[in-house]
């Protein structure tokens with residue numbers, strides 16, 4: 394970056410740029426740009442998309458696999474959106490989270506407005522600006538996501554599911570809305586015979602997939618989150634199953650915990666089912682990737698069950714060979730459902 398050049402391959406494997414740190418926590422290495430003159434964009438559009446691709450490939454194997462099934466223009470747009478979302482999430486979840494304040498998020502929101510006005514603030518933004526010129530993305534879901542990260546700044550407990558649902562919309566339902574603008578709808582999807590030209594926009598279903606993913610993410614990461622002092626499971630649910638906050642802190646895996654987890658897993662599955670109904674309204678070339686991403690993420694719920702609900706000291710994941718087995722099933726669903 395110092396000499397105005399960027400080598401995306403090196404940038405990811407040998408962290409030297411502003412968006413990577415040298416020794417961060419092992420699972421995540423992204424970091425926000427420091428507001429310095431050297432952060433001014435100098436990458437070409439191609440180079441910027443390559444940065445986005447590498448980050449998505451490295452940090453989101455599930456979603457990356459889905460994007461590989463898309464036409465190239467849509468695929469790279471999703472990578473650009475992924476990088477912006479990941480950087481936003483990193484503000485409150487990454488290594489620099491302790492120094493993030495409401496003002497940091499205000500600043501991030503002003504940067505967002507500049508990007509939407511066509512002014513990239515650093516190399517990665519070059520890709521997002523290009524995506525915004527190509528696809529009809531609205532700024533509101535991006536703003537809503539920042540509002541979701543604000544919640545993480547001042548909240549570590551949710552009393553009711555309604556409160557958690559709002560959080561899930563903001564940090565993940567918004568991703569469904571952003572992605573939909575890229576994926577596009579099938580303009581011949583009119584469902585009412587008396588209105589054959591009406592196009593159905595599956596917004597609720599797109600949000601439902603984001604919420605389903607986020608609920609799954611919350612169930613998978615219960616142990617990790619508790620260690621960081623965070624409880625996303627609604628406290629009203631803990632009470633309903635007579636499972637105390639202290640039990641959660643102690644990682645107690647008993648009948649009460651398993652009944653609570655079964656309840657939460659069924660709730661997440663209901664959101665997945667709502668989302669599934671919207672996929673056929675999407676553009677034909679988007680259905681296979683979305684079915685794949687959906688089935689892979691939903692598969693994590695089965696793994697949690699197979700692990701006997703132990704999310705305290707092991708992480709539930711779908712092994713790669715199994716991920717590949719989902720591909721033909723997802724393809725078939727994309728053709729017939």
Ligand SMILES: CC(C)=CCC/C(C)=C/CC/C(C)=C/CC/C(C)=C/[C@@H]1[C@@H](COP(=O)(O)OP(=O)(O)O)[C@]1(C)CC/C=C(\C)CC/C=C(\C)CCC=C(C)C
Pocket residue numbers: 452453456457459460471474475478479482564565566568569570572573595596598599600602603606607610614668669671672675682683686
């Ligand atoms: C295949 C495809 C279209 C993927 C979209 C990829 C994308 C743009 C992802 C952005 C994800 C992101 C970084 C969001 C920031 C907030 C956050 C962390 C949300 C959680 C993701 C977790 O990912 P991961 O497992 O890597 O978590 P860790 O940080 O490692 O703990 C979320 C669970 C939310 C992801 C939400 C979606 C991908 C929304 C999907 C919805 C659609 C593609 C809409 C489809 C349309 C219809 C009609 C069904």
Ligand SMILES: Nc1ncnc2c1ncn2[C@@H]1O[C@H](COP(=O)(O)OP(=O)(O)OP(=O)(O)O)[C@@H](O)[C@H]1O
Pocket residue numbers: 420451452453454455456708710711712713
């Ligand atoms: N396919 C896999 N094979 C082996 N271990 C895996 C696999 N996927 C995830 N893991 C385990 O989960 C840990 C990190 O999960 P991570 O969130 O990076 O998963 P991921 O591959 O990015 O998938 P996702 O896109 O679902 O988040 C890894 O360090 C490893 O322990």
Ligand SMILES: [Mn+2]
Pocket residue numbers: 452453454
């Ligand atoms: Mn991940």
